[in-house]
Amino acid sequence: MKIAVPFWNGHVATVFEAADEMVVIENLPEGDRVQRMEFLKGSSPLDRAVHLKDLGIDVLICGALSRSAAHRVEAAGIRLIPFVRGPVEEVIDAFREDRLDGERYFLPGCRAMAQNQGKLCRRRRNPLEGSDS
Template sequence: MKIAVTYENGGVFQHFGHSEQFKIYQAEEGTVVSSEVVETDGNGHGALAGFLKGMGVETLICGGIGGGARNALSEAGIELYPGVSGDADQAVEALLKGTLSYNPDTMCSHHHEGEDHDCNHGGGSCHH
């Protein structure tokens, strides 16, 4: 099974559509057997679903994600685990153990303590 995580500095990156890197894990029998960090080469939002599908990814762990990207992933047959934060490697281990804490209703507006950011950074916007 191939699992992708939106990736930045070892953690789960919090905006799928702006992901510049994914960490791709190959898991067999509940154990990670290999992993690699791949660059998205500037692909964004909807194009990322095709990028992941082309790499054979079956499952995605991410932070925030918009409706359009959700639909693209669904059409690509990629199982989605949004609303995850923290260490990327630990998130994958938790998924494999069945203990991953995620929020299926997560959208891409984030309000972190002391930080107020939404999806309009970088000039992009989300479609909810």
């Protein structure tokens, strides 16, 4: 499974549409984690969604994003966890440990929207431990 987190100064970038870089974390079958940086190509939501798809991203954890961008990302078959904030490492750890639904990880006043849009509450297991990597 590949997870992408657009970032700025070590924190999740506040606005997905304005982010230039992202951390891509890949879980290898043998249990190792590979982490690398990628540039987010394209300025339109569609171009960005296509780029994420081309990179084989399965999950996008990001800050605020517009509905049109959210639709395009989800239409590309990528699981979306939007309106997230915080230091990248901490957010990734929280995601791995299935505790990314805490208030502190969401942009102010956006938790409900995040859960509705990203369907966060439907998670049942730690995705990094899954066999679909």
